[in-house]
Amino acid sequence: MPLTRQGRKHCAQGVSLKSWIADRQLQEDMLHVSLRSTALSLFRQELFDTAVFEAFKVLEVLIRQAAGLGDESLGTKLTARAFDPKGGPLTDKMAEAGERQALMNLMSAAIGSDKNPQSHRHVGLEAREMIIMASRLLGIVDNRRPT
Structure with a gap:
């Protein structure tokens, strides 16, 4: 053709x-600014597994920073502490209890299932959706940062 x-x-x-x-x-404008130089570049090189890992590593690091937690807080334990519905530093205390629980579950599931995709499965073009998900979650973290 x-x-x-x-x-x-x-x-x-x-x-x-x-x-x-x-x-x-x-596209660059689809992504959180912190993913543009790493995850997007890797995706465009067709290094899909690495691009997804980098996107979720950025998410984990920014959750830790925004929540004021130390380097010993990792993975799903980090997200459970940061978004603890009963008073985590990134929890929206004005939100309904079920919504707070659901957001903690969403963050934990994303970190737990998508951060290390190469150790679980081969990631192809679904990497696009995974990176977009990380970008969306980064936006939530930005909105929850204490002022």
């Missing part, structure tokens, strides 16, 4: 078809 006029234009400008497609699959 021949390239479209737009495809020929981009190729003529020195943009490879592969990078043009990658740019469309996961």
Whole structure:
């Protein structure tokens, strides 16, 4: 199948078809700013497992910082402490109890299941959705930072 006029234009400008497609699959403005230099770059290099790991590592580090917890707090134990529905430092005390519990569960599930995907399974293009999820969760952390 021949390239479209737009495809020929981009190729003529020195943009490879592969990078043009990658740019469309996961656009920079879709992501939290802290993921753009690491996870996005790795995704565009088709290093999907590493891109997902980096996205969730950034999430874990920023949760720890925002909650004021030490380096000994890791993984799902970190998210359980940070978003503890009964008074975690990143818990929205104005939210309904079930919503607070659900957010803690969501954060814990994301860190527990997606941070180390290469140790559980091969990650392909679903990495896009996983990175977008990490980005969304980073936005929640930003909104919960104590002022």
